[in-house]
Amino acid sequence: xxxxxxxxxxxxxxxxxxxxxxxxxxxxxxxxxxxxxxxxxxxxxxxxxxxxxxxxxxxxxxxxxxxxxxxxxxxxxxxxxxxxxxxxxxxxxxxxxxx
Numbered sequence: 001x002x003x004x005x006x007x008x009x010x011x012x013x014x015x016x017x018x019x020x021x022x023x024x025x026x027x028x029x030x031x032x033x034x035x036x037x038x039x040x041x042x043x044x045x046x047x048x049x050x051x052x053x054x055x056x057x058x059x060x061x062x063x064x065x066x067x068x069x070x071x072x073x074x075x076x077x078x079x080x081x082x083x084x085x086x087x088x089x090x091x092x093x094x095x096x097x098x099x
Contacts, residue, residue, distance in 0.1 A: 039064055069097065 050062025085098035
């Protein structure tokens, strides 16, 4: 029995496809958790403290995992973000936070 080069390539592709189907199906059967966030960084993190360095990759990492007590809304008004209860003194110089 003679097999041409073209037939050999077709059989190799068919065998490779058949062997890879179980791994594709296995990868899709396990859904990611509802609270899972995945982030692809452009390089390695040298430091985890965004205050310690000014590298963009560290700043992006910091923005992704750290939160602030207050944040600005679309009208640039300060809104509580991680604070449950908070107050401002009459002279507007002291902010107090509670649980």
